[in-house]
Amino acid sequence: MLSSAAASSEGSILKDDQLEDARIIYNLSLNDLLFRAQQVHRAHFDPNAIQMSRLLSIKTGGCAEDCGYCSQSARYPTGLKASKLMEVERVLTQARKAKEGGATRYCMGAAWRNPKDRDMDALVAMIEGVKALGMETCMTLGMLTAEQSGKLADAGLDYYNHNIDTSERYYSEIITTRTFADRLDTLANVRNDGIKVCAGGILGMGETVEDRISMLVTLANLPVPPESVPINMLIPIPGSKLADAAPVDPIDFVRTIALARILMPRSHVRLSAGRTDMSDEMQALCFFAGANSIFIGDTLLTAGNPDEDHDAALFRRLGLKPMQLEQAQ
Numbered sequence: 001m002l003s004s005a006a007a008s009s010e011g012s013i014l015k016d017d018q019l020e021d022a023r024i025i026y027n028l029s030l031n032d033l034l035f036r037a038q039q040v041h042r043a044h045f046d047p048n049a050i051q052m053s054r055l056l057s058i059k060t061g062g063c064a065e066d067c068g069y070c071s072q073s074a075r076y077p078t079g080l081k082a083s084k085l086m087e088v089e090r091v092l093t094q095a096r097k098a099k100e101g102g103a104t105r106y107c108m109g110a111a112w113r114n115p116k117d118r119d120m121d122a123l124v125a126m127i128e129g130v131k132a133l134g135m136e137t138c139m140t141l142g143m144l145t146a147e148q149s150g151k152l153a154d155a156g157l158d159y160y161n162h163n164i165d166t167s168e169r170y171y172s173e174i175i176t177t178r179t180f181a182d183r184l185d186t187l188a189n190v191r192n193d194g195i196k197v198c199a200g201g202i203l204g205m206g207e208t209v210e211d212r213i214s215m216l217v218t219l220a221n222l223p224v225p226p227e228s229v230p231i232n233m234l235i236p237i238p239g240s241k242l243a244d245a246a247p248v249d250p251i252d253f254v255r256t257i258a259l260a261r262i263l264m265p266r267s268h269v270r271l272s273a274g275r276t277d278m279s280d281e282m283q284a285l286c287f288f289a290g291a292n293s294i295f296i297g298d299t300l301l302t303a304g305n306p307d308e309d310h311d312a313a314l315f316r317r318l319g320l321k322p323m324q325l326e327q328a329q
Helices: 016-026 030-044 088-098 117-132 146-155 182-190 208-218 250-263 280-289 308-318
Strands: 049-059 105-110 136-142 160-161 197-198 202-203 228-231 268-271 293-295
Touching: 016 030, 016 208, 030 250, 030 280, 049 088, 049 250, 049 268, 088 105, 088 117, 105 117, 105 160, 117 136, 117 146, 117 308, 136 197, 160 228, 182 197, 197 228, 202 208, 202 250, 208 250, 228 250, 250 268, 250 280, 280 308
Parallel strands: 049 105, 049 293, 105 136, 136 160, 160 197, 202 228, 228 268, 268 293
Antiparallel strands: none
């Protein structure tokens, strides 16, 4: 672990020596890096158990933000049609199916800059309904005010996802409609209300290795590191700003997973978007490097995801098993 100095909404206060320590770890020989990551992983988790989460888009498209990677931004001609917020019972029906399929966490995402107050009652009902099924709840709704965060906490929300996406330095190259500090403010709001944090980033947006390292150091040095750290591989969306982005080197991606595991030993590191473009061998290396969470189901918000039969076959080949809820907490 690095020292505990944190980033804040007033600007980054990460120290050069923290970044240098992380840089040294990242650049170890791959064998040494993976060995170290696996040692850390085994000290805190069953090395063969993978958390299974399901993600549902409860409100798709029409987002006012200009995130360059996103199919749901109204600013790009991606061809995605905007929808209204899904009815509560329909969300709960899908949650029941997810539980039957082995998911222990149910994540609900809405393509908003921030939720409107008129939507809060429905969101509260979704949280309460999913929790009644015995599943962990997670939502990603954009920026939250302290009052909105408090209402979600009172409803029993377990996790809130709000990725920082990339480094503070590179952030404005990807998003201009909100700042890096805005992201940190929302994370502070949910943390202050006792909601666990799910925050990670995306690789393959044109950032440098240094940006990836800085992103992870920022997360590791929040006052409390995120309990979940999703690491996404960009899915280039036709019509989006990053439609022609170059693919990430697979070994570089594995190195990033390993660094996340070493810097945040007790966090679930989620192998998230982009798995459809990863070989089984690449995913196996990611699991060895410390990834221990995935999304199941053939759709990830608006993008493709490996089907459950493929995941089950891969788990059999690797000797992996679904993580039980008590292990996931």
